[in-house]
Amino acid sequence: MSKFVIEFGTAGLPKPESDGRLDAPAFHRNVEPIWQAIESFLAGKAGAVLEIGSGTGQHAVTYARRAPHLTWWPSDIMASHRASIEAYARASGLSNLRAPQSIDLMQEDWDWNGDGGTLAAILCFNVIHISPWTVAENLMSGAGRLLPAGGLLILYGPYKRDGVHTAPSNAAFDASLRACNPDWGVRDLAEMTALAQANGLKLANIIEMPANNLALALKRH
Numbered sequence: 095m096s097k098f099v100i101e102f103g104t105a106g107l108p109k110p111e112s113d114g115r116l117d118a119p120a121f122h123r124n125v126e127p128i129w130q131a132i133e134s135f136l137a138g139k140a141g142a143v144l145e146i147g148s149g150t151g152q153h154a155v156t157y158a159r160r161a162p163h164l165t166w167w168p169s170d171i172m173a174s175h176r177a178s179i180e181a182y183a184r185a186s187g188l189s190n191l192r193a194p195q196s197i198d199l200m201q202e203d204w205d206w207n208g209d210g211g212t213l214a215a216i217l218c219f220n221v222i223h224i225s226p227w228t229v230a231e232n233l234m235s236g237a238g239r240l241l242p243a244g245g246l247l248i249l250y251g252p253y254k255r256d257g258v259h260t261a262p263s264n265a266a267f268d269a270s271l272r273a274c275n276p277d278w279g280v281r282d283l284a285e286m287t288a289l290a291q292a293n294g295l296k297l298a299n300i301i302e303m304p305a306n307n308l309a310l311a312l313k314r315h
């Protein structure tokens with residue numbers, strides 16, 4: 095599973111703290127832009143936020159601190175990532191940040207263990223291009239199944255528009271992903287939107303992000 099560290103930047107492998115905390119160089123670039131994109135969607139919401147593919151846990155702990163009115167539920171398939179998330183959560187002392195769960199979007203019937211509260215939003219950053227298309231399909235079908243009306247699925251990452259890369263750097267990134275694994279790759283916005291619609295989700299907003307990324311807010315209707 096070490097292949098996923100490619101997204102953690104070019105500075106080499108994540109540097110573990112002695113307690114299991116990992117550092118993702120990309121987190122430091124993305125943390126503020128992503129927060130600016132999602133903050134208004136989360137304001138006024140109540141209940142749970144489920145993050146899938148949380149990686150190190152740095153987004154979860156940062157945003158849980160900034161949005162104490164919500165309960166944050168991180169998850170990841172990798173044990174080392176869950177250990178990192180757990181270490182960040184422990185060090186933070188935050189009472190609204192829950193233990194990480196093992197959620198695998200390759201499983202069609204994936205589920206989560208909440209406390210019975212409303213699921214306000216599902217977040218998934220930088221996962222679907224480093225995964226087979228099945229992961230996008232299962233993410234959307236699961237969001238359609240688990241989110242109540244008005245609930246949000248918020249995605250962040252690079253996307254093509256009308257089958258065309260929005261920047262040479264995204265084209266190069268896509269080629270490097272496909273060289274790692276032919277089933278990976280930068281997805282097309284129209285295909286994502288169609289998949290969302292097929293699962294009861296409507297594209298509510300597209301937010302242009304730094305470095306030719308997009309944040310997509312999809313609302314369950």
Ligand SMILES: C[S@@+](CC[C@H](N)C(=O)[O-])C[C@H]1O[C@@H](n2cnc3c(N)ncnc32)[C@H](O)[C@@H]1O
Pocket residue numbers: 098101102118120121146147148149150153170171172175197198199200218219220221224225229
């Ligand atoms: C590039 S990292 C992104 C981490 C974090 N979301 C961020 O933006 O910093 C991709 C993450 O997705 C997780 N992942 C990969 N395949 C997955 C799957 N099938 N289901 C759930 N998570 C997966 C990896 O373990 C990794 O933590």
